[in-house]
Amino acid sequence: MPRLPPALFWRARREVSPLAAQLLPACRDLQSAANELRWIREHVRATPSPVPEGLRVWQLVERRGRGIPLQYVLGTQPFGDLEIKCRPGVLIPRHETEAYTLYLASLLAKEQPAAGSSSSSSSSTLSILDLCTGTGCIPLLLLQALLRRPPSPRPSHITVHGIDISPRAIRLARANLAHNTALRLLPPPSPPSASASPSPSYSATFTRASIFSPTLLPTLQSLSPGGWDVLTANPPYISPEGFARSTARAVRNHEPRLALVPPPAEPPPLLRQEDTFYARLLHMAQHLRPKRVVLEVGGWAQAVRVVRMALRGYAGGGGGEIARLYPTVEIWRDEPAGVAGDGTGDREGGGEVVEVAGREVRVRGVGDGRVVYLCR
């Protein structure tokens, strides 16, 4: 990390505030230090407390200045229209995740696959399974977006289910459901009802489980007998070397390694350590056969590797099963709905295509590779 010039601290002190100068080591530039200071002040003003405001601002600035992520300092992060609580030990929701989740929600709202697909019950219910859910941000935002703009034909009931190995994450995900319900950003959960209400009923559950557990697959199959419609996952995808070198300091020092770096594989590794989760996730997709699979990946190279694993098979399984199952395979970039300035981004019609494992794979949006998307 390059050293900040002392002049920058002077400028921060003179032009903004001494508190901004204290934020500089964490924020690295004047503009974001000024913004973060403003947000800290707004947060203090919005949350009443017997402690004087100036002292609270100072305390929060001091913690942020030490490099603790702002989301942990303030305890929340806006995610779409929702407010997601953040606590140490659980990964903070990222802007990229927000972007593709909203894009997925717009896809779901726009085109409900025509009737006549294998599971007949899917027209009246929509079920979403999120693995490695963390704060529960992905399923909750999908839920919120779909309740506001229900897809047509309108499902009568939406089920979302989140799974994580960390008990902290599960507690936080449940707290987030309650928090956003209390803020009236989500209606209270309701059992499926026969009566025609303006918006579909929904249920949201979060359970603790390891996705490598052999009993998980049968459990998930029994949870949604009609099959799952959407499978999403933001698994750990950083290699140990990448964790040491390319992650930001705030991430490395304060966010849980469990959510970032996959554990080393026990049998002699046939694939890279950062890809171990995708092998398992693709295996699960093959058995659960969800209509859409959305897997977050860490960059273009990994996206191509995951697509190759899906199409060609991978160590220990697969082998073209997925390629037969899912005719649509796409890679989404950071902003799937975005357009590049020179018009190379995606719009209706043409667009970018890459060839992976002998098949043409559509690429959407602008930015780095972020999501591997399968649809049948």
Place this chain on the structure above:
Amino acid sequence: MFAAPWVCRSCARSLRRVGISRSIRRASTETPVNLPPALLDRARRLAAEHQQLSAALAKDFDAKTAKRAGEISRVADALRQFEKAREALRELHGLLESNDAELRELAQDDLEATNAQLADSSRELSIALTPKHPFADMPCLLEIRPGPGGTEGRFFADSLFHMYRAYCSNKGYRTRVVKYEASDSDGQTGSEGEIALQEAVLEIQEPGAYGLFRGEAGMHRVQRVPATEKSGRTHTSAVAVWVLPSFPENSTSESEADWDNPESDFYINPAEVRSETMRARGAGGQHVNKTESAVRLTHIPTGTTVSMQDSRSQQRNREEAWRLLRSRIAQQRREAREEQARQLRSSVLANSQITRGDKIRTYQYQQDRCTDHRSGLDAHNLPDVLRGGETLGKIMESVQTWLINKDIQALIADEEAAAAARKEGK
């Protein structure tokens, strides 16, 4: 020796002020008493159309016809009043020539009142004839930006922001601060505790706010001794205020306010907008956790850029940026069209035209005075103006009157040109 006891000058002045309201001096706002024939022709045509439409409406109801009829019903009413007043005047003139002395006297008494009535109704008619501004019914966005120069202009920009906000709360208009970007200086503040403002956008959610505030757009000039000035010199700085029509959030699909409709001024093809999230390049996703949520939109054909970073939520920033971009583009399109219309009627109004770059109002602190350069109104209670009080309301009203008069003149010019063209055609 002296007829009256000696009184010192300041006492004499204060005595003289008692009971005399000198706070406001009205500049002359001339009204055309005699309507030009071209305008009267137009009014007659519209009234005839109104009659036709109401006849059609009596047979079967059609929403579009009803809307048009409602629009021109004011003209028809005003014309009826005008004709009535003129008829009365003619009768009075007839009476004046009669032989009966008593009758003549009575007529003489009535004459003045009737004349006043005629002036009123002709003015009413010309107001009704001026086409309403297409955005007049919309809420508006008030953009405040300091002009080039030091912190003094920025402090005053903050004063203006608070002035408009206070005015709205006095009037009971709902407002929302869309953007309030300051160089958040803790130590330095202006003479009245203002902060140095970089840019502020205030949304006035009242329908019709655009019509009320459109006269506020332009350069506002301030003359005062800044708090930072050591040797007591007066500084002059300027603040730009822009008034943009705001797209109402939950709109009915009116033709003007429907931004999905490519005909509308608010329509922007999403393919023409480049959206940037100002994020550094390099690894994203789980590798970093940026709090930066700034969004910048660039409308490529016009080069208009909007950046928004007030909220922690990128989603919210993007929505606000889109709204602001739509409003700016709509205003630009409208101005371009007005410019075209102005060139058609050529030089008639060229001198009275005030463009965005001209100063429209001066706030003079030393003389406790606020002058509007268009209506020529001098208001002598500056603190009340800056508190958004009644005095500001009076100034804004005078500007409204000025705007209406200007519109009437433009209309007359247009009508005369059209009449001349018709004559030539024959």
